Amino acid sequence: MVKKEMIAMLLAGGQGSRLGVLTSDVAKPAVAFGGKYRIIDFPLSNCINSGIDTVGVLTQYQPLVLNTHIGIGIPWDLDRNNGGVSVLPPYEKSDNSEWYSGTANAIYQNLRFMENYNPDYVLILSGDHIYKMDYEAMLDFHKQNQADVTIAALPVPMEEASRFGVVVTDEDNRITEFEEKPPQPKSNLASMGIYIFSWPVLRDALITLKDKSNLDFGKHVIPYLHENDKRIYAYEFNAYWKDVGTLGSYWEANMELIDLIPEFNLYEEFWKIYTSQDMIEPQYIGEHAKVSKAIVGAGDRIEGEVQNSVLGAGVVVEEGAVVKDSIIMKNTVIHKGAFVDKSIVAENCEIGAGAQVGVGEEAESKLNASIYSFGLATIGDNSVIPEGVTVGKNTAIRGVTTLDDYPNKELESGGYIIKAGEEA
Amino acid sequence: MKALGIILAGGNSSRMKNLSDKRAISAMPVGCSYRSIDFTLSNMTNSHIQTVAVLSQYNARSLNEHLNSSKWWNFGRKQGGLFLFTPTVTADNSWWYRGTADAMWQNIDFLKRRHEPYVVIASGDCVYKMDFNPVLEYHIDKQADITLVCAKAPEGDDLTRYGTVKLDADGLLTDFEEKPMVAHSNIVSTGVYIIRRRKLIELLEQCNQEGRYNFVTDILVRYKGMKKIYGYMLDTYWSNIATVEAYYNTNMDFLKPEVRNFLFREEPKIYSKAYDLPPAKFNQGSEVHNSLIGSGSIINSRVENSVLFKKVFVGNNSIIKNSIILNGAYIGDNVRVENCIVESNETLLSDTTYIGDGEIRIVSENNNRYGI
Numbered sequence: 001m002v003k004k005e006m007i008a009m010l011l012a013g014g015q016g017s018r019l020g021v022l023t024s025d026v027a028k029p030a031v032a033f034g035g036k037y038r039i040i041d042f043p044l045s046n047c048i049n050s051g052i053d054t055v056g057v058l059t060q061y062q063p064l065v066l067n068t069h070i071g072i073g074i075p076w077d078l079d080r081n082n083g084g085v086s087v088l089p090p091y092e093k094s095d096n097s098e099w100y101s102g103t104a105n106a107i108y109q110n111l112r113f114m115e116n117y118n119p120d121y122v123l124i125l126s127g128d129h130i131y132k133m134d135y136e137a138m139l140d141f142h143k144q145n146q147a148d149v150t151i152a153a154l155p156v157p158m159e160e161a162s163r164f165g166v167v168v169t170d171e172d173n174r175i176t177e178f179e180e181k182p183p184q185p186k187s188n189l190a191s192m193g194i195y196i197f198s199w200p201v202l203r204d205a206l207i208t209l210k211d212k213s214n215l216d217f218g219k220h221v222i223p224y225l226h227e228n229d230k231r232i233y234a235y236e237f238n239a240y241w242k243d244v245g246t247l248g249s250y251w252e253a254n255m256e257l258i259d260l261i262p263e264f265n266l267y268e269e270f271w272k273i274y275t276s277q278d279m280i281e282p283q284y285i286g287e288h289a290k291v292s293k294a295i296v297g298a299g300d301r302i303e304g305e306v307q308n309s310v311l312g313a314g315v316v317v318e319e320g321a322v323v324k325d326s327i328i329m330k331n332t333v334i335h336k337g338a339f340v341d342k343s344i345v346a347e348n349c350e351i352g353a354g355a356q357v358g359v360g361e362e363a364e365s366k367l368n369a370s371i372y373s374f375g376l377a378t379i380g381d382n383s384v385i386p387e388g389v390t391v392g393k394n395t396a397i398r399g400v401t402t403l404d405d406y407p408n409k410e411l412e413s414g415g416y417i418i419k420a421g422e423e424a
Numbered sequence: 425m426k427a428l429g430i431i432l433a434g435g436n437s438s439r440m441k442n443l444s445d446k447r448a449i450s451a452m453p454v455g456c457s458y459r460s461i462d463f464t465l466s467n468m469t470n471s472h473i474q475t476v477a478v479l480s481q482y483n484a485r486s487l488n489e490h491l492n493s494s495k496w497w498n499f500g501r502k503q504g505g506l507f508l509f510t511p512t513v514t515a516d517n518s519w520w521y522r523g524t525a526d527a528m529w530q531n532i533d534f535l536k537r538r539h540e541p542y543v544v545i546a547s548g549d550c551v552y553k554m555d556f557n558p559v560l561e562y563h564i565d566k567q568a569d570i571t572l573v574c575a576k577a578p579e580g581d582d583l584t585r586y587g588t589v590k591l592d593a594d595g596l597l598t599d600f601e602e603k604p605m606v607a608h609s610n611i612v613s614t615g616v617y618i619i620r621r622r623k624l625i626e627l628l629e630q631c632n633q634e635g636r637y638n639f640v641t642d643i644l645v646r647y648k649g650m651k652k653i654y655g656y657m658l659d660t661y662w663s664n665i666a667t668v669e670a671y672y673n674t675n676m677d678f679l680k681p682e683v684r685n686f687l688f689r690e691e692p693k694i695y696s697k698a699y700d701l702p703p704a705k706f707n708q709g710s711e712v713h714n715s716l717i718g719s720g721s722i723i724n725s726r727v728e729n730s731v732l733f734k735k736v737f738v739g740n741n742s743i744i745k746n747s748i749i750l751n752g753a754y755i756g757d758n759v760r761v762e763n764c765i766v767e768s769n770e771t772l773l774s775d776t777t778y779i780g781d782g783e784i785r786i787v788s789e790n791n792n793r794y795g796i
Contacts, residue, residue, distance in 0.1 A: 034702070034703070035702070035703035036702060036703045074495060075698065075700075258705075260707055260708070266702035267702055267705070267720065267722065272700050273700070273702075274700050275700070277698060280457045280458075280695075280696055280698070280719075281455070281456070281457055281684075281688035281689070281694075282455065282456030282457055282678070282688075282716040282717060282718050282719075282731075283704060283716065283717050284679070284681075284684060284715075284716055285712040285713065285714070285715050285716075285717060285727075286713070286714060287713050287714045288713070289712065289713065290711075291706045291710060291712055292706055292707070292708055292709065292710050292711070293706065293707060293708050294705075294706045295702075295703050295704070295705050295706075296703055296704050296705075296706060296717070297703045297704075298457070298703065298719055299688065299689070306706075311703075313703075
């Protein structure tokens with residue numbers, strides 16, 4: 001096999017349970033974003049734009065959509081004779097078969113994949129952030145410092161630093177101390193979960209630590225290397241980076257794209273984001289439609305009103321329907337006269353005629369107040385909401401619901417209806 | 425399908441006026457996301473034709489660029505694939521393609537080396553969706569020498585630009601007039617033919633020996649009494665874009681839901697090269713009615729009854745009406761565009777007005793976008 005200087009390993013197996021019903025049927029990296037993309041498109045595009053042509057994608061939780069999306073990597077030019085994209089699910093071994101039990105454990109289980117390419121460096125990425133980053137510049141930094149590990153770190157406001165894993169550095173950017181969610185942070189550099197390892201260092205650490213349960217980079221591997229006086233450096237990243245791990249931050253990140261000149265600009269020629277696109281036809285804006293401050297995907301048909309919203313491909317907004325401050329994903333239909341306000345409606349849903357979604361007073365979620373807050377109504381993939389019902393705020397709906405599920409034709413704020421599969 | 429495809433994409437027509445200054449007709453952008461040749465290419469791939477040769481000659485840069493990878497139409501195969509033939513100088517030939525038959529004759533080695541028993545010949549300048557398999561079945565069933573796909577010309581279209589045909593009750597071709605001054609039929613040839621490969625080779629060689637180069641006039645018309653030529657009626661949407669007016673009308677046709685559903689939504693789909701553009705963005709002040717908007721476009725003002733292609737920018741307080749704006753056009757503030765076709769990558773400076781009076785105006789100004 002051809003030697004590769006650096007290969008990337010992308011951790012895409014997580015559920016992302018804080019996204020609630022959005023990740024009931026899909027892994028978090030496969031959740032739609034920005035009217036066209038899926039979250040994993042950002043790290044994948046960053047890879048190819050940074051000149052990395054060998055990427056292992058580690059999957060575990062609900063991989064169907066992810067696998068279909070990645071295919072053989074054509075959209076990212078990762079269909080290669082040597083390298084390219086490889087999907088790496090957990091596999092059975094002659095002894096000690098196990099699922100991926102932690103971030104570093106997943107990488108450990110794929111040692112042989114990495115060895116095949118005889119790399120000098122391995123880049124560890126996660127599939128749940130929105131950003132554009134040149135990993136090659138980070139590698140240059142890694143080489144300059146003769147580092148064993150380089151961790152990408154984002155300066156955050158000091159008052160927010162206590163929410164993150166914080167790194168404390170000396171004047172040469174070498175990391176002297178780690179603090180996990182410190183009450184009194186000594187630094188405002190938050191770890192972004194992006195690591196470059198010199199391959200022998202990573203390999204030795206994984207083999208040494210292999211028997212630890214739930215082997216994790218942040219909890220085990222990095223502290224172990226730190227104790228052993230390895231050269232660990234922080235690479236400061238000063239551009240847009242958004243964790244879309246909660247419904248609130250996911251909604252916000254989408255809404256930011258609508259700004260007149262968004263901070264995270266997808267319309268620049270430089271550093272394109274690629275994605276697998278099965279719909280390329282134009283969108284039709286009808287005679288009586290009103291569309292302003294919106295991102296509208298390919299193949300949409302808008303006959304109603306769309307305001308301050310992000311619509312995926314193939315969405316239909318029928319006459320008299322109003323969509324406001326919402327994210328509507330692929331192939332969802334908003335029927336006549338429906339009103340959708342501050343909601344996230346996932347793929348292939350139907351909102352019945354005259355239904356009102358995301359209305360009323362806020363109330364705490366009865367399903368999970370830490371997930372379903374922010375005043376959002378969240379509707380999972382393939383859901384149906386019947387005609388004429390009212391759905392409140394901080395609600396969650398999943399599955400084909402009928403009028404029988406709505407006493408008094410209403411789902412009060414904070415309520416939920418989960419009909420398909422287990423509760424999210 | 426037991427056939428190979430040949431797409432005649434070399435042509436130019438003065439009826440396209442300066443729209444064909446920039447590219448061959450087959451490479452004309454159509455329906456926001458596509459180029460004209462995508463329809464025939466997709467029809468071929470969807471009919472499971474695995475080998476397709478595109479014969480190009482006139483201004484092929486755009487076309488070559490569009491076809492730089494065959495994977496978008498599923499032609500990146502070990503078996504067959506997409507072949508692009510522009511005229512080349514050989515030991516015994518240094519002519520350009522002197523006609524459609526000559527273009528195929530100059531590539532006769534390709535035809536001889538293939539193994540498929542039939543050939544589907546089509547042009548690259550028509551918008552339609554068609555499965556060629558039933559046509560081949562019809563061809564075999566009728567024991568035809570050549571089967572010609574025919575369609576009713578769109579209402580009010582200028583028939584003098586077509587080959588008009590008359591068929592008898594069985595479908596046998598009884599009359600063929602190429603670009604008649606006075607048309608006797610509104611049934612026209614779509615430029616799609618099926619013929620046995622060996623028969624095609626034989627006819628092409630004979631034609632060449634006689635110094636004849638045109639497939640329609642020198643083969644179809646001359647042989648119509650002698651060979652069994654059958655017509656197969658295509659009764660779904662079909663349009664040839666090779667005049668400015670037809671090009672404009674075809675694009676406007678996509679505003680009709682039935683045309684859009686048939687061509688864009690119903691399987692099998694029409695494929696095109698991926699451009700990786702973000703979705704269209706509508707800013708405050710955008711007011712769009714009955715229009716098609718392509719990916720990557722940014723709209724800041726009023727657009728009515730128009731078709732905007734990919735990556736079009738429309739500034740503040742502008743009005744675009746009944747117009748077609750091609751890929752990458754930049755329209756400044758306070759611009760008024762009516763009944764126009766705005767060329768691709770065109771820059772319309774702020775505070776200007778472009779109105780097509782009585783006919784469609786082609787706007788091609790070559791303004792410098794960054795020199796303002």
